[in-house]
Amino acid sequence: MIENILKGGKKYWLLISGLLLFMAAGLAAYLQQWDIGLAVTGLSRDISWGLYIANFTFFVGVAASAVMLVIPYYLHNTKEFRRILILGEFMAVAACLVAITFILVDLGQPARVFNIILYPSPGSIIFWDVVVLTVYLLLNIVLGWVALDAEYKEVDPPTWLKPLAIVSIVWAVSIHTVTAFIYAGLAARLFWLTALLAPRFLASAFASGPALLILLALAMKKWGGFDPGNQSLDRLAKIVAYAIIITVFFLLLEIFTVFYSQVPEAMAHFQYLLFGLDGHYSLVPWTWASILLACTAIVMLVVPASRQNRSTLALACAAVFIAIWIDKGLGLVIPGFIPSPLGAISEYTPTLIEILITTGVWAMGGLVLTLLFKVVLAVRQGKQ
Amino acid sequence: MSNMNIDRRSFLKLTALGLVALAAKPALDLISKPSAASALNGPAPGGRLVMVVNLNACTSPDGCIDCIAACHRVHNVPDIGNRKEDIRWLWDVSYDQAFPDQEDRFVAEPLHDRRVLVLCNHCDNPPCVKVCPTQATWRRDDGIVMMDYHRCIGCRYCMAACPYGSRSFNWRDPRPYIKTVDNSYPTRTKGVVEKCNFCQERLAEGLQPACVEACSNGALTFGYLKPGTEVYKLISSQFNLRRKDELGTRPQVYYLP
Numbered sequence: 001m002i003e004n005i006l007k008g009g010k011k012y013w014l015l016i017s018g019l020l021l022f023m024a025a026g027l028a029a030y031l032q033q034w035d036i037g038l039a040v041t042g043l044s045r046d047i048s049w050g051l052y053i054a055n056f057t058f059f060v061g062v063a064a065s066a067v068m069l070v071i072p073y074y075l076h077n078t079k080e081f082r083r084i085l086i087l088g089e090f091m092a093v094a095a096c097l098v099a100i101t102f103i104l105v106d107l108g109q110p111a112r113v114f115n116i117i118l119y120p121s122p123g124s125i126i127f128w129d130v131v132v133l134t135v136y137l138l139l140n141i142v143l144g145w146v147a148l149d150a151e152y153k154e155v156d157p158p159t160w161l162k163p164l165a166i167v168s169i170v171w172a173v174s175i176h177t178v179t180a181f182i183y184a185g186l187a188a189r190l191f192w193l194t195a196l197l198a199p200r201f202l203a204s205a206f207a208s209g210p211a212l213l214i215l216l217a218l219a220m221k222k223w224g225g226f227d228p229g230n231q232s233l234d235r236l237a238k239i240v241a242y243a244i245i246i247t248v249f250f251l252l253l254e255i256f257t258v259f260y261s262q263v264p265e266a267m268a269h270f271q272y273l274l275f276g277l278d279g280h281y282s283l284v285p286w287t288w289a290s291i292l293l294a295c296t297a298i299v300m301l302v303v304p305a306s307r308q309n310r311s312t313l314a315l316a317c318a319a320v321f322i323a324i325w326i327d328k329g330l331g332l333v334i335p336g337f338i339p340s341p342l343g344a345i346s347e348y349t350p351t352l353i354e355i356l357i358t359t360g361v362w363a364m365g366g367l368v369l370t371l372l373f374k375v376v377l378a379v380r381q382g383k384q
Numbered sequence: 385m386s387n388m389n390i391d392r393r394s395f396l397k398l399t400a401l402g403l404v405a406l407a408a409k410p411a412l413d414l415i416s417k418p419s420a421a422s423a424l425n426g427p428a429p430g431g432r433l434v435m436v437v438n439l440n441a442c443t444s445p446d447g448c449i450d451c452i453a454a455c456h457r458v459h460n461v462p463d464i465g466n467r468k469e470d471i472r473w474l475w476d477v478s479y480d481q482a483f484p485d486q487e488d489r490f491v492a493e494p495l496h497d498r499r500v501l502v503l504c505n506h507c508d509n510p511p512c513v514k515v516c517p518t519q520a521t522w523r524r525d526d527g528i529v530m531m532d533y534h535r536c537i538g539c540r541y542c543m544a545a546c547p548y549g550s551r552s553f554n555w556r557d558p559r560p561y562i563k564t565v566d567n568s569y570p571t572r573t574k575g576v577v578e579k580c581n582f583c584q585e586r587l588a589e590g591l592q593p594a595c596v597e598a599c600s601n602g603a604l605t606f607g608y609l610k611p612g613t614e615v616y617k618l619i620s621s622q623f624n625l626r627r628k629d630e631l632g633t634r635p636q637v638y639y640l641p
Contacts, residue, residue, distance in 0.1 A: 037574035038538075039556035044468035048543045048553060108538020108553065108575025115518040115537050126517040126541055187511060187631045188547035265484065341549045341628075342481040342502075346468075 001152055004378035005371045011223060012374065019367045026360010029353045030105060038108055040353045046340040047348040049106070051358055054329035056102035058208070059095045059365070060133070060179045061201060061328060065209020066092035066140060067172035068239050074165045080231040083380075086151075087228075088213055089144035090372040092172075095209075096137040098365035103130075105357055125182045132175045139168045144372070152379045176201045183336065191269035191336040194257075200250040201328065207243035208324040210236045211317035216373070218314050224377050237313055241301035244320050248294050251327070265339075272345070273335040282347045283334055290326035293319040432508070432527035433582055434609045435593075436618045437501050438640045441603035444476045444499040451501065452476070454598035455580070460571045462561035471552040473580040474503045474595055482627060482639075495641050501604075503595075504529060504550040504580035505627060505635030512542035512551065521577075526608075527636055528582045538575040547628050548635070551579045582606075609636075 008016075033040045043050050069088035072078035081088075104110055121127045143165055150157040180201045183192035214236050217228040255274075258266045271277050276284045300306040300316035307313055339345045350358075442448075455461070455474045462471055479486075482500035506529045513523050520535035521542055543551045557574045565571060569585060572578055583593035591597070596604045607615045618624075618640065625639040 037554065037556040039469060039574075041555075043555070045470055045472075045543075045552055046549070048540045103539075106539070108540070108577075109536065109573075112518075112535070112537045115520070115535055119518045119535070121517050121519050123514050124517040124541070125515065126539060130517070182541070186515075186545050187633070188545055336544070341484075341547050342477055343484055344481075344549075 001148065001375050001379060004375050007378070008374065012370075015370060016367065019363045019370065022363035023360050023367065026357050026363065029356035029360065032353055033105070033357065034110075040351060042349045042351050042354060044346060044348070046344050046346050047334060047337040049333050049337070050348055051330065051350045051354050052102045052106035054333045055358060055361070056099050056106070057179060057201075057332060058325050058329045059099040059102065060175055061205030061324070062209045062212060063092045063095035063099060063133075063136065063140075064172040064176040064202070064205045065213075067169050068206050068210050068236075068243075069213075070143075070165050070169055070172070072235070074162055075169075078235065080229055080235060084213065084217060084228050084232050084236075086144050086148050086376055087217065087373065088209075089140045089147075090376065091209070091213055091216065091369060092140040093137060093144065093372065094365045094369040096133060096140065097368055098361055100130075100133055100137070101361045101364060102358075105361065125178060125185060129175070129178045129182060132171065132178050136168070136171050136175050139164065139171055143168060148376060148379055152382075173202065176205055183332070188341055189336045190263070190266045192332075194254060196250060196254060200247065200254075203243055203246040203250055204324045204328050205243075207240050207247055207320050208328075210243070211240045211320040211324075214240065214317045215314060215321070216369075218310060220373065220377070224373075226377055226380065233310075233313070234308065237301060237307050237317075240317065240320055241298070241307065244294060244301065244323075245298055247324065247327075248291075248298065268339050269335045272338045273331060277339065278345050280338070280345050280347050282349065283330065286326050287331055290323045290331060293323035294327070297323065431608050431610045432636065433506070433587075433607065434527070434615050434619075434636045434638060435503070435506075435582070435596075436605040436615050436624075436638045436640060438603045438605070438618075439495065439498050439500065440640070441601045442498070442501060442599075443601055443603075444501065445497065448601075449476075450598045450600065451595035451604060454594040455583075457564075458566055458583075458586075458594045459569050459581075460558075460562050460566055461578075462558035463563065464556075464558070464561050469555040471554065471558065471578065473552075473578070474501060476501050483625060485628065485630065486625070500639065502548065502550070502627070503637060504582075505548055505633065505637045506580075506582055508634035508636060509632060511545040511547070511633060515541045515545045517541065524584075528584050529579075530581060530584065531578055533570065533572050533576045533578065536576040538577065540577065542577055547631050547633060551577050553577050 041050065066088040069081050069085050073081040073085050104113060107113060116127055116130050143161065146161055147157050177198045180198035183189070184194060184197040186192055214233060217226075217233060220226040221228060255270060258270050268277060272280065273283060273287050297316045297319040300312055300319070305312075306316065334348055337348075452474050456463075459473060461473055464470060476499040479496050479498050479500055482502055506523075506527050508523075508527065510521075510523055510529050513521050513529060516522075517539060518535050518537055520532045520537070521529060522532075523529050538553070540553055543553060554572050554574045554576055559565075559571050562571060583591070583595075586593060593604075593606050596606045605614050605618055607613045609616055609619075615638075619638045622640060625641060626635045626637070627639075629635055
C-alpha cells in the first residue's frame, strides 16, 4: 500500500513540492533559533509562551476530534462514516505529530527532551501530556492502517480493532483534558484557572477537527476523485454546528462569571482579550474576528440551505477553523500572561522566524496528511 | 571487515536488548536512585531558611542597589540590556506591583511610595517544582528551591506557574553579557531557566547570602526560622506581609512594612 505515495499525477507532486518548500523554509528558520536561542522569537520574560504553544494546544484539539467519527461509527453503527473514518484517524495522526513538534520547537534545550522520560515526574502535567499524546499517536496509526489494510485485502478488519477503537475514544478525551490541565492547574494565572477549560477545549476541538475534515473531504472530492458521500458530510456538518454553538456558549459563561463577579485581576485578562488594556490592543482585532467568524458560521451551519450547499458549507467550515485557531491559540495563551503577576502589560508579536517555523511545522503535518490520504485514495481507486 | 559481520538475527537481538535496557532504566531508577535532590539536600539542622525584608530600613527609593549588584555579580547574572530578555534574581518594584492585592488608596503614603525588593520566595508549596517535567527544580529540606541548569529542558512551564515572576529564561547565550565572570559560580547556557537560590553555594561555606552581606542598612535578615533566631524574633513580634500568600504557596520571604 505504502508504495502508492510514489505514484501520483502532476498536481500531487506540485502539492508535495510546495509543502517541502515550506518545510525547508521552516527548517532554515529553526536552525537560526537553534543557533541563537529563543531570542529570535517575540517571546519575553513576561510573555514566555506564544505562537508555538498556541498551535500545540489547537492541534491537540484537532487530533482529539477523530473521536467524533469513531464514536458514531463504532458505538452507534453509523455506516455512512465508513468511507471517511480512516481519513479522520489519519488526520489525528498528522495533528498529533504537529502538536508534538510544536512542543519540541518551543523548548530552550531541545536536545534534552528525553529528560522527560529519564526523570519521569508524575506531578507535572506536561509529563502526562507527552505520555498520552504518544500513545494516542500510536493508537491512530494502528487503527487507521489496520482498517485500510483490511479494506485493501478485502477482508473484515480483525476483531481486536473495535476494542482498540473504544480505547481510543477514552484516549482522545484524555489528551485534550490533560492539555487543558496544563493551564487550568496554575494558581498564578487567573485567566486559565477555570474548571471550564477542559470542556471548552473539547467543545472547540469537536468543532475545528470535523470542520477541517469536511474541508479536506471536499478538496479530495474536487481534485482527488474521492466521494466521501453526501450523508457523511451532512452528519459531520451537524456535529460542527452543535460543537461551535457549545464553544461560543462556554465562552459567554466565562465572560459572565468574570465580569459579573468583578474580581479585578480576572477581569484584567479578559479586558485585554476583548477590549485592550492600558493602550495595548494588539490582540483585540483578532479576538473580534474570531467572534465574528464563529457567529457567522453558526448562522450558516444552522440554516439548512447553507449547510447543505457544498460551497457555503466549505466557507462555514473555514470560518469555524480560523475562529477556533484564534480563540484557542493566541487568544488563550497570550491573555494568560497579560497583565503579568507583577501587573506588567506588554505586547507579544511573533517574529518572521517564529512564523516561518510555524508554517514549516504545518507543512510537515500537511505532508504527512497528504501521503496518508494518498494511500487511502489509491487503495479505494484500485477497488473501482 | 569479516569480523564486523553482524547478521540480521544478531542485529535484531542486540537492538531488542538495547530497547529493553532503555525502557528498564527509568523504572529501575525509580526504585533505586539516590536522587540528585537528596544528594544535594544538605542536612537541615535548623529547620527552614527564611528571608526578612525590612521595608523601612531599605534605602532603595534613594537609589541604593547594593544588594542587587552584589547578587548579580556573584551569580554571573548577565545584563542583556533589554527589558524583554532581562534576567533578574533580585530586583525592586513598586509597592503595587509587589502586593497587587494590597493596592489601596489609603495605604500609608511612605509605604506606598516604597520600592520593594523582590526575589524567589522559596515557597513551602512551590508551584514551579510541581509543574517541572524533569525535576530540574526541587525543594530542599531546608526550604531552598533549587535549579539544575543541566537538566532543565527550557519548557518554561515553571515561569507560567510562578505567581511572582521570579523566574528568568536565557533567551540567548548569556555569557557575552556578563561583565566579569566569577568563577566560583557556574555561568548558564542559553535555553534554561534560572532564579535566586538563597545563595546556597555561600551557605555551604558558612557565609550569609550576598545580598544580606551587601546591605549596609540591616534591611535584610536571613536565617533558620526557629525560636530564638533573629528572623524568628522579627516576624513573630510584628505585623508582616508575604506576597500573594492567599494562593497557598506559603512564600518564605517576609516583609516588615
